[in-house]
Amino acid sequence: MTDYNFAYLDEQTKRMIRRAILKGLAIPGYQVPFASREMPMPYGWGTGGVQVSAAVLTPEDTFKVIDQGADDTTNAVSIRTFFQRTAGVATTTSTSDATVIQTRHRIPEEPLTEGQILVYQVPIPEPLRFLEPRESETRKMHSLEEYGLMHVKLYEDIARHGHIATSYAYPVKVEGRYVMDPSPIPKFDNPKLGDMAAIQLFGAGREQRIYALPPYTQVISLDFEDHPFEASKADHPCGMCGATKSYLDEVIIDDAGGRMFVCSDTDFCDARQAAGHKGKDAA
Amino acid sequence: MYVAVKGGERAIENAHAWLAEERRGDTTVEELSIAQIREQLSLAVNRVMAEGSLYDPDLAALAIKQARGDLIEAIFLIRAYRTTLPRFGASEPVDTGNMACDRRISATFKDLPGGQVLGPTFDYTHRLLDFKLAADGEAPKAPTRDTEPGNVPHVTEFLNREGLIEEAPHDDTPPPDLTREPLEMPAERALRLQALTRADEGFTLGLAYSTQRGYGRNHTFVGELRIGSVPVEMEIPELGFAVEIGEVTLTECETVNQFTGSKTEPPQFTRGYGLVFGQTERKAISMALVDRALRWEELGEDNVGAPAQDAEFVLYHADNIQATGFLEHIKLPHYVDFQSELELVRKLRREAAAQQVQEAAE
Numbered sequence: 001m002t003d004y005n006f007a008y009l010d011e012q013t014k015r016m017i018r019r020a021i022l023k024g025l026a027i028p029g030y031q032v033p034f035a036s037r038e039m040p041m042p043y044g045w046g047t048g049g050v051q052v053s054a055a056v057l058t059p060e061d062t063f064k065v066i067d068q069g070a071d072d073t074t075n076a077v078s079i080r081t082f083f084q085r086t087a088g089v090a091t092t093t094s095t096s097d098a099t100v101i102q103t104r105h106r107i108p109e110e111p112l113t114e115g116q117i118l119v120y121q122v123p124i125p126e127p128l129r130f131l132e133p134r135e136s137e138t139r140k141m142h143s144l145e146e147y148g149l150m151h152v153k154l155y156e157d158i159a160r161h162g163h164i165a166t167s168y169a170y171p172v173k174v175e176g177r178y179v180m181d182p183s184p185i186p187k188f189d190n191p192k193l194g195d196m197a198a199i200q201l202f203g204a205g206r207e208q209r210i211y212a213l214p215p216y217t218q219v220i221s222l223d224f225e226d227h228p229f230e231a232s233k234a235d236h237p238c239g240m241c242g243a244t245k246s247y248l249d250e251v252i253i254d255d256a257g258g259r260m261f262v263c264s265d266t267d268f269c270d271a272r273q274a275a276g277h278k279g280k281d282a283a
Numbered sequence: 284m285y286v287a288v289k290g291g292e293r294a295i296e297n298a299h300a301w302l303a304e305e306r307r308g309d310t311t312v313e314e315l316s317i318a319q320i321r322e323q324l325s326l327a328v329n330r331v332m333a334e335g336s337l338y339d340p341d342l343a344a345l346a347i348k349q350a351r352g353d354l355i356e357a358i359f360l361i362r363a364y365r366t367t368l369p370r371f372g373a374s375e376p377v378d379t380g381n382m383a384c385d386r387r388i389s390a391t392f393k394d395l396p397g398g399q400v401l402g403p404t405f406d407y408t409h410r411l412l413d414f415k416l417a418a419d420g421e422a423p424k425a426p427t428r429d430t431e432p433g434n435v436p437h438v439t440e441f442l443n444r445e446g447l448i449e450e451a452p453h454d455d456t457p458p459p460d461l462t463r464e465p466l467e468m469p470a471e472r473a474l475r476l477q478a479l480t481r482a483d484e485g486f487t488l489g490l491a492y493s494t495q496r497g498y499g500r501n502h503t504f505v506g507e508l509r510i511g512s513v514p515v516e517m518e519i520p521e522l523g524f525a526v527e528i529g530e531v532t533l534t535e536c537e538t539v540n541q542f543t544g545s546k547t548e549p550p551q552f553t554r555g556y557g558l559v560f561g562q563t564e565r566k567a568i569s570m571a572l573v574d575r576a577l578r579w580e581e582l583g584e585d586n587v588g589a590p591a592q593d594a595e596f597v598l599y600h601a602d603n604i605q606a607t608g609f610l611e612h613i614k615l616p617h618y619v620d621f622q623s624e625l626e627l628v629r630k631l632r633r634e635a636a637a638q639q640v641q642e643a644a645e
Binding site: 035036037044045069077081105106162163184188206209232264 | 359362464609612617618
């Protein structure tokens with residue numbers, strides 16, 4: 001594919017996106033409007049993440065794409081192929097070998113390091129959206145730091161259910177200022193957001209927003225003193241590699257409703273199995 | 284034994300191959316040519332150009348062929364292509380008063396300078412399936428006559444002379460560009476019109492219809508509807524003057540709306556405006572009605588809370604490429620989020636059950 005520029009987008013567009021990224025890094029957690037382009041894949045399928053990746057990728061980069069923690073889910077395959085074709089960059093499934101990782105719904109289990117960039121695909125960047133549908137209102141609420149509505153929502157959850165009934169896309173506060181949507185990662189992943197050595201960039205294409213967390217940013221999941229935040233996962237070890245501290249997918253394995261639990265992070269699980277770890281369901 | 288699902292890559296390739304085969308259909312039936320689509324499905328081509336925001340009948344026809352006739356998919360192909368094109372500059376504003384009209388009707392005046400021209404319209408056809416078409420699609424030659432020379436003036440200009448209709452003051456401010464800047468609220472009228480002209484026809488039609496049924500009613504007359512071609516001129520920097528670079532077919536609709544006056548405006552007629560690429564009449568009329576409904580604030584009207592009055596609601600949901608992408612993304616895997624919901628629901632149920640047992644014991 002020689003008819004397109006490196007990583008598909010033209011340089012002017014990349015420059016516009018880089019400016020938004022820099023602004024986002026300068027104001028952690030603030031949603032920067034950007035002139036999102038129509039991409040050759042549908043809105044809602046990672047166009048924000050793809051535009052951010054296109055803007056940060058260099059020919060020397062090694063690129064990894066995961067969806068639900070896995071490198072081989074169809075949309076991850078599709079996005080990886082897109083950058084192989086349009087940027088010709090090296091790709092990998094290994095978390096530690098990658099310099100840029102685009103993700104949907106997970107943070108890799110293996111801690112990221114300085115120099116790596118984690119790019120999130122974001123469907124709805126506005127953490128207040130389902131409390132207030134109007135963009136004009138929510139922007140005002142952010143500028144006035146008016147987050148009472150969010151606390152009331154969390155409190156009502158506790159009053160009604162005994163727990164905060166948000167299990168993914170769990171809202172966080174960044175450096176004591178902006179309330180931010182971490183994208184629909186399970187709340188199990190929330191503690192990894194803070195103090196991360198890597199740069200975290202969030203791209204929402206359809207909603208035309210970019211936001212960012214520079215390395216070692218303070219990120220706190222919203223909670224109450226008497227109902228502290230709890231990162232939860234299925235209470236099982238991985239059936240394949242025996243890991244007890246990784247996030248698990250539940251897989252139905254027979255007609256009788258039999259099930260097993262496996263790591264959602266395929267690279268993490270494969271590496272452990274290769275190192276000889278064995279779960280109870282492994283062959 | 285459980286084996287993790289692999290082979291997404293192969294599955295995708297095979298799916299694409301199957302799709303291509305299905306697109307072609309039965310190979311004993313002759314293949315459609317781009318020219319056939321362009322010439323014989325021209326209203327589909329027009330819609331794809333309008334909502335794809337790219338005036339190129341051949342590319343639109345190609346997109347329709349590739350999309351197997353799914354017009355939203357075709358619009359998507361055009362948009363994705365369009366966004367990669369370099370931008371050389373902007374044309375001069377087109378002068379629709381100088382349009383070579385194929386059709387021009389007014390619902391407000393029985394006769395008027397330039398006349399009423401029905402043009403190639405479905406309006407008074409009886410919607411009876413023409414079984415003859417199934418066997419033989421040749422059409423008899425339509426009678427012709429010479430066009431009357433001279434401009435076809437806009438109906439609203441006549442009303443304007445009497446001061447009966449609101450002024451549309453000349454404004455040279457460069458309009459914002461929806462495709463180069465993020466859509467932010469509040470959106471001025473030029474931006475709203477840009478969004479509406481590429482908005483989904485069905486969504487725009489539904490909103491326009493809702494205003495007619497009372498959700499933000501602003502009784503509308505079609506002051507004028509015209510379809511025809513206009514020259515496109517562009518100033519070439521090296522020349523220092525504008526030269527004609529081509530022609531586009533446009534549909535323009537100007538509505539005249541009753542207005543009893545408000546705190547700030549005297550009683551007069553007000554305007555709604557629709558301008559769309561190609562012969563796209565339903566869309567242009569719908570656009571004009573929605574444009575008028577969105578103008579409640581600048582005219583000092585009451586916001587009755589109707590959907591068509593709500594600029595944020597209308598503009599953020601009118602783009603079918605955004606809408607279809609987000610709607611269809613729920614087909615993508617969500618096992619991670621679903622798993623976290625499963626854990627939560629199980630936990631809440633466990634606790635609720637335990638509480639019931641405890642209450643029963645007490």
